[in-house]
Amino acid sequence: MEFKYNVRDLLFILKEWLPTKEVLELDRFKEYYDMNDIDSILIEGYKVSREVVSPINAIGDKNPVRFEKGVVISPPGYREVYQFLQKNGWGSSSECVVDGGMPLTVFKAASEMISAACPAMGSNVKLTSGAANVILHYGREEDKERFIPKMLNGEWQGTMNLTEPSAGSDVGDALTKAFPTDDPWLYKIKGTKMFITAGDGSICDNIIHLVLARPTGGCKGSAGLGLYIVPKYWVNEDGSIGRPNDVTTIAVEHKMGLGGSATCMLNYGENDECYGIRLGNPPDEKGRSQGLAMMFRMMNESRIGTGFNANAQASSAYAQASQYAVERVQGYIKGERVLIIKHADVRRMLMDMKAHTEGIRAMIYKGFYNIDMAENIKDKAKAKKHDDIAAILTPLIKCYSSETAVNVTCEAVQVLGGVGYTKEFPIEQYVRDSKILTIWEGTSFIHGQDLVKRKMRMGDGVPFANWMGGILSFIEANKAAAGLEKEFRNLEKAYRCMEDVKSLYDVWHLNKMDDLIGLYAIRTLFVCAQVQVAECLLEQALIAQKQIAQLAADHYDINFYKGKIASARYYVNNILPNVFILSEIIKNADLSSQECPEESLVVN
Ligand SMILES: Cc1cc2nc3c(=O)[nH]c(=O)nc-3n(C[C@H](O)[C@H](O)[C@H](O)COP(=O)(O)OP(=O)(O)OC[C@H]3O[C@@H](n4cnc5c(N)ncnc54)[C@H](O)[C@@H]3O)c2cc1C
Structure with missing residues (x-):
């Protein structure tokens, strides 16, 4: 099955949704890149992902790394592809804080396709970038001269x-x-x-x-x-x-x-x-x-990178499942044999994958945009605000994206039916490859804790209140948007649930109720992440509405914009209501898992 990717959504994020121009005009980047470069970066990145990187994905799965007589041997083709990426600007030299490096917001859009094409290769490149960035930040000049050039050139x-x-x-x-x-x-x-x-x-x-x-x-x-x-x-x-x-x-x-x-x-x-x-x-x-603080520089990049990698894998699994759905004929509708995409439940699964991956992608790039601004603008007060948002989004991205990718890749197998479970198709590999992302760079629990113990409370809770306030302002400003009134009502209701959960956590912290603080941390993270994703998707839907109003009904791009509105509506009406239930569960503060005798939890 051919590697395909949703390049159009990446272009939408960079050219129509995020203020990417603002990033490209920062002193560090303006001599090197402008908005006209985005198309070529993404088109070339897609080509490299398809033609150079994706062929080694199955090779690494079928011929994994070997350890023989004390020597570790990488799978065939891995050395060549790693060196190709690093030498040709698709790796660390573009990702690191060096002259000519790209903004994360832009580079990651190309890198996302490379990660999707071969997750194992993506992590080799990202670890090198992370380690090089730590040396660039904390090393002596002589260390930088000694190590950086050869880390960047592969x-x-x-x-x-x-x-x-x-x-x-x-x-x-x-x-x-x-x-x-x-x-x-x-x-x-x-x-x-x-x-x-x-x-x-x-x-x-x-x-x-x-x-x-x-x-x-x-x-x-x-x-x-x-x-x-x-x-x-x-x-x-x-x-x-x-x-x-x-x-x-x-x-x-x-x-x-x-x-x-x-x-x-x-x-x-x-x-x-x-x-x-x-x-x-x-x-x-x-x-x-x-x-550890220095290592955190690398880990924060790697944590967002883990969520990013997870969504890349989920997106690729979705893309491949969608291709199968328009090839496989099975079942009848009104007496006619049909492609499986005609079945309501298959469409539901595809929509679920589309809405999740587009929404999480939006949250991830919001994170990259805020990191770029925080690290490169001169106004310290503004930089701090961007840094705070990136800090709050980091655990949401790492945990929600990786947990969701496990479900989305499984759903992609489901679309294929029996052949999805076989090695004839590449999707089952994504199920296996993606699971680690809920574990490394801190398990999901660690990120739940990071959110409720640190990010909610840092700076006396002001940054978190500002982040919530940004979402509320968006709701207030747009809740009368024609055609999306119901969706904004749902988002407002979910927002109020998030407020309730936050207030409850304030009480739990005040009373040092550590058992409850930890027990409900991941679920609280899901509440915040789902509200954030819904907000991003509705922002995008408003842009799509405007585009549709200007385009002819037969314009080649009209279905893309209709799809953006559908993603927002599906997510807000089918996924976001989980927040209503989760907030009730959290408020209920059930302790049965803690009160259950250990002897009866363990099966002997
Ligand atoms: C394929 C792979 C690649 C890896 N790559 C790297 C790498 O490059 N560098 C590196 O340093 N590490 C790496 N790791 C290690 C990885 O980061 C750890 O596995 C991870 O941090 C979890 O640690 P652990 O395996 O010891 O699990 P444990 O810490 O033993 O956790 C087991 C379970 O207990 C839970 N738990 C633990 N402590 C608490 C607590 N205080 N409260 C509540 N629950 C808790 C965890 O959430 C988890 O569910 C890698 C692991 C794998 C499998």
Whole structure:
């Protein structure tokens, strides 16, 4: 089945919905790009995704990464495609904060198709971009000169090393240590990291690991962790590759999906010869380091990136299911054999996938737009407002998008019926590949907690109140919109439910009701995410209404705009009402799962 993607929706987001021009006119970008570049970037990105990247997706699934005699071998074609993307501007050099880098809002639209075409390859590129961005922000000039050029041109790749056998969701339990040497920037690293994506393999000549480790004198918990650049092969001062740096791969995981991506267990310093370069300051007098905060720079990108990757996979599964629906003949309507798209329930499934993926995409690009503005405008007060919105959207994007992608990819299998369950079609691979996205970069629970414990309360709750206020203002300004009155009534009702949930959380926080705060965190996140997605879709529907009013009835684009209105109406009338029920469930504050005896929860 041919790789297809909804390029038209990406163009709509960049050219008709978001104020992309405002981003492109910022000092950092204006010399390099303007609105006229968007079409060619997306058309070329689509071509690269179809012709170069999508062919290796099934190859990686059928011939996953191998670990033989201590050597990790990537699937056929992966090295060539990784290097092609990095060398030709489809990877880290466009995504990183360097001269000529693109705004995220624009670059991600091309990158979304690459992620959809091969999720395992997408994560290799994104990890390298994330690691390079951390070095660009926190490294010394000499570190930047030493590592960045080859990370950007595809010769080397990057990883993030947090997880250890006894430190998963709770990173603060990490046991990996960093011992000082005579050189104040150089440390000996010792410990074991597990589940490290792209931790080893044959797609590059060197791997630049960013490793969280506790320096001598570091306090307990996550505050005591520092961050170190630990190359697989030492990098000489002139940038050439030196001796092996005592980083040993001891296992490669056999996984449910993402066979093309090497998930490695790594031993650092088995022979006491592993060295790392410190990023940031040594521990202060209380033993606190900034390692996790620096890693968070990479993780925040990766967290939005995880939601983005999830929606890319869901969108691709939907695109392929929709193609099948106009090819498969089955059943009768009024005595005539029909294509399955004629059946009401198949249309419902396609509409469900369309509305979810378009709505979540809108929320994701709203996030990218706010990051671009926060990082690149000079007015600090305005930048802070953009940063606050991006911070609130990050857990919504990571958790809601990844949880939804699991359902959407399963629904895509359902559209195909029995063949969807076979390996003859590529959709079942998306079901397996997408599940990890609810787990890595923090499980869904971690993001629920991030929302209710941090994002709702940061800055004394002002940024969250502003975010809610933005949605309310939109409702107030547009609720009389002809043809969408019912939808705005639903959004207003859902908004009031969200207000109730927020007030309840204020009470729970005041009374330190930690069991309830955690228990209802993910459901509260769903309430906020569904309200946000509905708002984005209605904003888009208003634009579509205006376009339809101006276009001739037989204009080639008229059905696209009708489809945008249908997505908004479907989401608001069929998905958003979940918020009404969820808010009742949260207010009910049932504790049966906590009160149930542990002995009866565990099946023996
Ligand atoms: C394919 C793959 C690739 C990965 N890539 C990387 C990588 O590149 N770098 C890296 O550092 N890590 C990576 N990871 C690790 C990943 O980030 C962790 O698996 C994840 O953070 C969860 O940790 P854990 O597996 O130890 O689960 P646990 O922390 O043991 O969690 C198990 C369950 O308990 C829940 N839980 C845990 N603590 C709490 C709590 N306090 N309150 C409520 N519920 C809780 C979790 O939500 C989860 O449902 C990868 C993992 C996989 C499978």
